[in-house]
Amino acid sequence: xxxxxxxxxxxxxxxxxxxxxxxxxxxxxxxxxxxxxxxxxxxxxxxxxxxxxxxxxxxxxxxxxxxxxxxxxxxxxxx
Amino acid sequence: xxxxxxxxxxxxxxxxxxxxxxxxxxxxxxxxxxxxxxxxxxxxxxxxxxxxxxxxxxxxxxxxxxxxxxxxxxxxxxxxxxxxxxxxxxxxxxxxxxxxxxxxxxxxxxxxxxxxxxxxxxxxxxxxxxxxxxxxxxxxxxxxxxxxxxxxxxxxxxxxxxxxxxxxxxxxxxxxxxxxxxxxxxxxxxxxxxxxxxxxxxxxxxxxxxxxxxxxxxxxxxxxxxxxxxxxxxxxxxxxxxxxxxxxxxxxxxxxxxxxxxxxxxxxxxxxxxxxxxxxxxxxxxxxxxxxxxxxxxxxxxxxxxxxxxxxxxxxxxxxxxxxxxxxxxxxxxxxxxxxxxxxxxxxxxxxxxxxxxxxxxxxxxxxxxxxxxxxxxx
Numbered sequence: 001x002x003x004x005x006x007x008x009x010x011x012x013x014x015x016x017x018x019x020x021x022x023x024x025x026x027x028x029x030x031x032x033x034x035x036x037x038x039x040x041x042x043x044x045x046x047x048x049x050x051x052x053x054x055x056x057x058x059x060x061x062x063x064x065x066x067x068x069x070x071x072x073x074x075x076x077x078x079x
Numbered sequence: 080x081x082x083x084x085x086x087x088x089x090x091x092x093x094x095x096x097x098x099x100x101x102x103x104x105x106x107x108x109x110x111x112x113x114x115x116x117x118x119x120x121x122x123x124x125x126x127x128x129x130x131x132x133x134x135x136x137x138x139x140x141x142x143x144x145x146x147x148x149x150x151x152x153x154x155x156x157x158x159x160x161x162x163x164x165x166x167x168x169x170x171x172x173x174x175x176x177x178x179x180x181x182x183x184x185x186x187x188x189x190x191x192x193x194x195x196x197x198x199x200x201x202x203x204x205x206x207x208x209x210x211x212x213x214x215x216x217x218x219x220x221x222x223x224x225x226x227x228x229x230x231x232x233x234x235x236x237x238x239x240x241x242x243x244x245x246x247x248x249x250x251x252x253x254x255x256x257x258x259x260x261x262x263x264x265x266x267x268x269x270x271x272x273x274x275x276x277x278x279x280x281x282x283x284x285x286x287x288x289x290x291x292x293x294x295x296x297x298x299x300x301x302x303x304x305x306x307x308x309x310x311x312x313x314x315x316x317x318x319x320x321x322x323x324x325x326x327x328x329x330x331x332x333x334x335x336x337x338x339x340x341x342x343x344x345x346x347x348x349x350x351x352x353x354x355x356x357x358x359x360x361x362x363x364x365x366x367x368x369x370x371x372x373x374x375x376x377x378x379x380x381x382x383x384x385x386x387x388x389x390x391x392x393x394x395x396x397x398x399x400x401x402x403x404x405x406x407x408x409x410x411x412x413x414x415x416x417x418x419x420x421x422x423x424x425x426x427x428x429x430x431x432x433x434x435x436x437x438x439x440x441x442x443x444x445x446x447x448x449x450x451x452x453x454x455x456x457x458x
Contacts, residue, residue, distance in 0.1 A: 011351075014426045015372040017240050017408070018276040023372050025270050025300060026236045029329070030344050049272055053298060057314045 004062055006038045006074060007031075013042040013070050020046040021053065024075060028059055031077050036062060039073045047071045081114045082107075082395055085172055085182035087162045087335070089119035089147045090127075091454065092366030092380030093188035098456030099388035101152035104395065108154040113395065116180055117151065118172060120161045124150055125211065126450050128377060131245060131413070133214040134221065135253055138447070140211055150454045162189070165339040167359055184361050184391050187347060188384075189333035191238050191367035191375060197329055198234065204306030205326040208246065209238075220323065221253065226262030227322025230311055232301050234329030235270050238367055238375035241422075243267070243327055244275055244284055245413040250325075251291050252416040265292075266319065268299035277422060277430050280412065287414070301326065330375070332368055346370040351426070352403040354387055363387045374408050381453060382407045388456075411443040419443045 010027065012020040020041035027037040039050065047064050050073045054061045062074040084100060086093045097117050107113035129143030148157055160174040165187065172180040193209045195202040206220055207213040229250060233243045247267050254263045267274070267288065273281035274288065274295060288295055300314040304324065311319045332345015341347050341356070348357050349369035356362040365387055366380030373379060386404040393400035406426030412435075413419045419440035422430035433439070452458040 010372055012372040014406075016277055016424045016429050017374045018236065018372070019271065020372075021271045022235060022276055029235055029300070053272070053315075056298065056316075057300075 004036055004074065004076075007035045009038040009040065011040045013040050019043070020073075021049050024050050024073065025053070028054075028057070028075065028077055033077050033079060036074060036076045039075075040070055041073065042070045044071065046073060050075070081112055082183045083181060084113065084115045084184045084186070084391060085180050086115065086117045086186040086188065087165065087172060088186075088188035088190055088333075088365075088368070089117055089121070089124060089157075090188060090190045090366065090380070091377045092190075092368075092384050093117065093119075093186065094124060094147070094150055094454045095381055095384035095456055096186050096188065096365060096388050097155050098150075098152050098454070099384060100391060101154050102456055103388060103392035105154075107395065115155045116158060116182075117147075117155055118158050118160060118162050118174060118180060119147060120159070122147055122159050124454065126447070127209070128239065128450075129447060130208050130211065130214040131242060131249070132447070133211065134208050134218050134246070135249055135416075136218060140215070143447075144211075145451060150451065152456075162335045163338065165335060165341060167339075167341075167356070167362060170361070182361075184363070184394070186363045186365055186387055186391075187336075187341075187356070187368055188365040188380065189335060189345070189368050191330040191332050191345065193234075193328040194331045195234075195326070195328035197331075198301050198304065200304030200306050201301065201326065201328060204304040204309065204311075205232075205324045205328070207326060207328055208242075209327065217325065224263075224323055226259060228264045228266060228320060229323045229325060230266045230268065230319055230321035232268045232299065232311060232324065232326045233270055234301055234327055236375065237327045237330050239327075240276055240374050240376065241280070241410050241412045243269065244280070246325065247293060248287070248415045249413060251293065256416070260292075265294065266321075267293055267295045268313070268319070269295070269297050270300050272297050277424075277432075279430055279432050280422060283420075283432055301329075330367075336368065342370060351406070353390070354383055354404055363391070373406060374410070376408060376410060378407075378409045382409075411439065411446065413440065413443060 126143040275281040336345040418435040424430040
């Protein structure tokens with residue numbers, strides 16, 4: 001994680017709608033291949049749901065980290 | 080010299096902002112201290128939530144379209160001349176006709192648009208209801224539909240997040256009233272792992288779906304449509320046959336945003352509280368155009384417009400401002416032809432949908448008429 005440069009951070013903490021997972025899907029659909037995106041979420045569920053979705057669609061999960069009262073999910077668009 | 084306010088975009092956000100500014104700055108406008116110029120693409124103003132009702136023959140197009148000029152305070156100058164470039168370094172907006180509109184304050188409310196062409200086959204194989212033309216086309220397709228599998232699918236990102244559920248429930252009632260439920264299979268799909276982005280709404284919708292026999296597939300993101308074989312494929316590897324495909328296509332912002340280097344896909348970096356475009360304290364972003372992770376909806380634009388108008392007025396009259404946007408969004412949710420619920424939430428308070436009722440449905444129908452007062456800055 002330390003050597004991965006984050007290109008874009010979406011602070012979806014407290015965002016009820018469309019929510020952190022939809023923001024991750026949006027980023028994976030619209031960013032260029034190679035882009036590393038970080039989603040910040042105050043929902044614990046995102047730390048499970050986001051990695052599961054990334055695995056399902058074949059995108060790379062870089063890290064999941066709890067930072068106090070929120071979670072950081074970092075993903076890389078690889079295709 | 081007069082302070083010049085330029086508003087790019089004449090949708091809900093731009094129109095409400097302009098009219099509120101005209102009210103707050105009436106003295107300055109009438110004494111030549113302030114000028115408000117609105118730049119739009121079209122002379123018409125469309126109430127977009129009305130498209131849903133066009134689909135089911137509940138309203139006529141004349142009811143949801145008004146002349147933009149008629150909605151604006153008479154002190155606001157309207158120029159129907161599409162903006163082609165916004166130059167934030169020189170504080171000027173360039174338009175298609177070659178004119179330049181310098182500004183002291185700028186409001187960018189250029190909205191969003193559907194881009195079905197970004198999913199192969201969708202433009203040919205899918206129906207939509209996010210434009211007047213496509214809503215009428217879907218209305219006619221439904222009239223001719225004799226039965227089969229209706230698939231509802233949702234692109235990312237999209238505006239009006241409750242619309243996918245609304246059209247599903249209204250389709251159920253439509254086919255029920257036509258006595259066709261035994262001939263129709265309703266199949267709903269949704270991008271994330273529940274029926275709606277708002278968890279309380281998703282939890283409410285689940286037993287409704289099960290009670291009505293509406294099938295659902297979650298974690299389903301459109302990747303490709305085969306309009307000949309009538310098959311919809313998802314990024315997650317699911318293939319789904321359909322007889323009628325009704326979708327909310329993915330959205331992008333206005334081309335002028337990307338053309339001006341203001342943000343990829345037409346979304347502009349926006350401070351979630353001040354609504355300023357990054358460090359430009361004289362540039363405000365309103366409605367769908369922001370990149371704030373919040374619902375792209377008319378009510379969002381409305382509540383942001385309240386804040387932007389107050390901030391600009393205060394900056395002009397007092398030299399500073401402290402007004403902040405708290406993330407407020409209010410949405411009615413039609414749950415069929417006869418009942419509706421509503422949700423409101425902000426950055427700190429999650430939504431708590433109330434039980435659907437006929438009264439809320441009537442309020443929604445009432446608001447469809449009252450919208451014009453909102454646009455005028457009265458309501």
